[in-house]
Amino acid sequence: xxxxxxxxxxxxxxxxxxxxxxxxxxxxxxxxxxxxxxxxxxxxxxxxxxxxxxxxxxxxxxxxxxxxxxxxxxxxxxxxxxxxxxxxxxxxxxxxxxxxxxxxxxxxxxxxxxxxxxxxxxxxxxxxxxxxxxxxxxxxxxxxxxxxxxxxxxxxxxxxxxxxxxxxxxxxxxxxxxxxxxxxxxxxxxxxxxxxxxxxxxxxxxxxxxxxxxxxxxxxxxxxxxxxxxxxxxxxxxxxxxxxxxxxxxxxxxxxxxx
Amino acid sequence: xxxxxxxxxxxxxxxxxxxxxxxxxxxxxxxxxxxxxxxxxxxxxxxxxxxxxxxxxxxxxxxxxxxxxxxxxxxxxxxxxxxxxxxxxxxxxxxxxxxxxxxxxxxxxxxxxxxxxxxxxxxxxxxxxxxxxxxxxxxxxxxxxxxxxxxxxxxxxxxxxxxxxxxxxxxxxxxxxxxxxxxxxxxxxxxxxxxxxxxxxxxxxxxxxxxxxxxxxxxxxxxxxxxxxxxxxxxxxxxxxxxxxxxxxxxxxxxxxxxxxxxxxxxxxxxxxxxxxxxx
Numbered sequence: 001x002x003x004x005x006x007x008x009x010x011x012x013x014x015x016x017x018x019x020x021x022x023x024x025x026x027x028x029x030x031x032x033x034x035x036x037x038x039x040x041x042x043x044x045x046x047x048x049x050x051x052x053x054x055x056x057x058x059x060x061x062x063x064x065x066x067x068x069x070x071x072x073x074x075x076x077x078x079x080x081x082x083x084x085x086x087x088x089x090x091x092x093x094x095x096x097x098x099x100x101x102x103x104x105x106x107x108x109x110x111x112x113x114x115x116x117x118x119x120x121x122x123x124x125x126x127x128x129x130x131x132x133x134x135x136x137x138x139x140x141x142x143x144x145x146x147x148x149x150x151x152x153x154x155x156x157x158x159x160x161x162x163x164x165x166x167x168x169x170x171x172x173x174x175x176x177x178x179x180x181x182x183x184x185x186x187x188x189x190x191x192x193x194x195x196x197x198x199x200x201x202x203x204x205x206x207x208x209x210x211x212x213x214x215x216x217x218x219x220x221x222x223x224x225x226x227x228x229x230x231x232x233x234x235x236x237x238x239x240x241x242x243x244x245x246x247x248x249x250x251x252x253x254x255x256x257x258x259x
Numbered sequence: 260x261x262x263x264x265x266x267x268x269x270x271x272x273x274x275x276x277x278x279x280x281x282x283x284x285x286x287x288x289x290x291x292x293x294x295x296x297x298x299x300x301x302x303x304x305x306x307x308x309x310x311x312x313x314x315x316x317x318x319x320x321x322x323x324x325x326x327x328x329x330x331x332x333x334x335x336x337x338x339x340x341x342x343x344x345x346x347x348x349x350x351x352x353x354x355x356x357x358x359x360x361x362x363x364x365x366x367x368x369x370x371x372x373x374x375x376x377x378x379x380x381x382x383x384x385x386x387x388x389x390x391x392x393x394x395x396x397x398x399x400x401x402x403x404x405x406x407x408x409x410x411x412x413x414x415x416x417x418x419x420x421x422x423x424x425x426x427x428x429x430x431x432x433x434x435x436x437x438x439x440x441x442x443x444x445x446x447x448x449x450x451x452x453x454x455x456x457x458x459x460x461x462x463x464x465x466x467x468x469x470x471x472x473x474x475x476x477x478x479x480x481x482x483x484x485x486x487x488x489x490x491x492x493x494x495x496x497x498x499x500x501x502x503x504x505x506x507x508x509x510x511x512x513x514x515x516x517x518x519x520x521x522x523x524x525x526x527x528x529x530x531x532x533x534x535x536x537x538x539x
Contacts, residue, residue: 006361134361147373155358162353162403209354212313216347217357217370217417221339224375228368228382 006157007067007128015058019237020136021143026054027123029244033251034119038258040108042251043115051122060129064122067129072121076114083110133157139231147225151214163203170195260330261286262456263310263425268324270305270314279305281480283324287458287473289424292451294467294488295460297477298501303460306477307349307429309333310458312341329424343374346423350430352410355417356402363405363413364389364398370421388420392446407434415443419450426450428459432466444470464492464505468527476502493525507532 010016015023030050034043055064083106085097090105137150175181180191265285271278279302287293297303308314315322316338326333329344348355360366364385371381389395392412397405402413411434418426428447432440440463448470451457461467467474467488474491476484478500484491491497493508507526514520514536526532 132361134359134365151359158358158361158403206354209349209351210358212308212317212347212349213355213414214357214359214369215313215317215338216311216342217421218339218342218373221343221374223373226372226375226378226381228365228372228378228385230378 006133007063007125008132009060009063009129010132011059011130013057013059013130015054015060015130017232018240019231019233020131020139021233022237022240023127023131024136025241025244027127029248030123031120032248034116036248036251036255038255040112043112043119046119047115047122051119051126055126055129058126058130060126063129064125067125068118068122072118072125075121076118079117080110080114083113135229135231138227138229139233141225142227142231147219151219163199166202167195167199170198262289262291262329263287263458264325264327265309266325266327268309268322268326270309270320270322272305272318272320277480279480280309283480283482285475285482287456289456290451290454291473292448292457292471293459293473293475294471295458295475295477296462296464296467296492296502297460297483298503300479301477302480303477304349304429305480307347307427307458307460310425311345311347311427312336312338313347316341342423343421344423345425345427346418346421347427348414348418348429348431350433352407352414352434355414356410361401362399363394363402366402366413367417367420370417374421384420384422388416391419392416393442408436408439411435412439412443419446423455425456425458428457428461430460430462432461432463440466462503464503465507465528468492468505468531476500478502489524489527492527511535 030046034046037043052061052064055061084102085100085106087106087109089109090103092104093101094104094107095102134154137145137154141147141150171179171181174195179195180187182188263286265283268280268283268285269278270280283306295303295306305314308318309322309326310328312333314320315334322334328341331341331344333341357366357369360369367385367388368381371384376384386395389398392415394409394412394416397409397413402410405413411431415428415431426447432443435443444466447457447459451472459471471488474484474486474488475482476491476494476497483500484494484496492505495512497504498509498512505527507529511520511525511532515525520535521538522535526535
């Protein structure tokens with residue numbers, strides 16, 4: 001019940017002490033380079049020489065590999081198989097499965113695309129594991145992101161588990177009054193329909209109250225907001241961000257130049 | 260000039276046919292602790308929203324008459340200016356948790372962040388407020404992991420920390436146990452003595468009798484009775500109009516009919532009842 005939708009793991013590492021914007025820039029740079037680099041092996045190298053070492057540096061390697069095995073690899077594997085079989089490119093057939101052909105070219109293509117997806121998802125996983133969401137949002141708000149936008153992101157992360165719990169309460173209450181949740185699928189769907197009303201309308205009424213509550217605490221105040229936590233942004237962070245931006249520009253320039 | 264001044268206030272929500280508040284005239288002085296009682300649908304919450312500026316700025320609808328607090332007029336101010344003077348905490352604690360913060364400490368600092376209080380001052384004020392309502396031990400917990408009563412304290416603290424001139428409370432102790440209720444009433448009493456004006460909707464009449472300066476009995480959007488707790492809460496008018504009254508009052512009223520209650524005034528609290536019954 002008290003679990004919240006946050007992957008953040010509190011550890012004391014170099015990565016944890018980086019400014020959140022630096023980490024966000026790092027992630028976006030990794031993704032952009034993986035997608036724009038003209039060299040075939042770039043995404044694979046990024047995983048090996050950047051993302052995995054970074055997860056060790058951030059002391060979140062066990063959690064990182066757990067997520068990778070459970071979530072990222074299965075999804076990327078599925079994508080790989082689909083593209084390897086269905087991509088209609090190339091002549092050199094190396095594998096036949098009934099009417100499906102896997103060519104050397106489609107295999108190469110699928111392998112790179114799957115790795116790009118791995119780079120994208122695992123880079124974000126790395127960000128979420130090492131960055132507290134409210135820290136990221138308050139840093140971005142300080143730099144000019146609208147407060148309402150940050151509020152929507154953070155409150156959704158917190159309120160979703162609460163809504164799940166509420167749905168569970170409604171279902172339990174109705175089951176204790178004889179609601180059928182165990183017979184055929186059609187009957188269950190039918191009996192679940194009346195539960196949607198209380199959940200949706202109840203949540204709407206809650207939204208109004210919550211709006212009053214945050215308004216009463218000056219949410220729309222025109223004063224310049226301050227923040228409780230100081231998020232340091234030393235010049236080393238700024239330097240890292242500039243280096244990353246230059247790397248992205250080089251990658252895009254090479255792509256344009258070589259094509 | 261009274262600190263709060265309501266002149267002929269009539270208000271109707273956008274979708275209702277009859278006005279929820281009818282011709283309310285009310286003057287409250289600075290530092291006064293006023294309790295509002297009344298049956299369901301009497302307009303208690305609407306009165307709270309009116310004082311806190313949410314009527315008419317948030318709920319729209321039709322309002323007539325004037326609402327003045329601390330020399331400002333509601334219809335001529337904006338809500339974000341108004342909330343700097345007037346704090347509002349209401350019944351359901353769960354919906355008062357902002358959802359934007361991960362710990363109680365951050366949750367309480369939320370209002371101060373929004374109104375641009377500098378960081379050092381913010382920390383001191385949050386720590387003081389936590390001590391005041393005795394929840395320092397919850398500072399690092401997630402606001403969602405707390406019990407209803409604890410969440411109510413957090414909601415109250417989140418408003419107190421903003422140091423409003425007027426504190427409007429709509430059943431702030433509904434989910435608290437008796438010990439929690441007594442502590443919260445004690446804190447609010449102290450705030451009033453320090454100069455904060457308090458308007459509080461509450462059903463627990465014995466607590467009102469012990470702590471409030473004045474009681475307003477509201478029914479069908481109108482002020483039925485107004486005065487000292489000992490007078491209003493023992494009035495026959497309340498019993499006849501379906502208000503919740505203290506069991507000690509109703510016992511003594513019956514006793515009086517039998518000639519067993521000799522005193523002039525009826526009791527509200529246990530102590531008064533014991534004292535009255537033991538002296539005959």
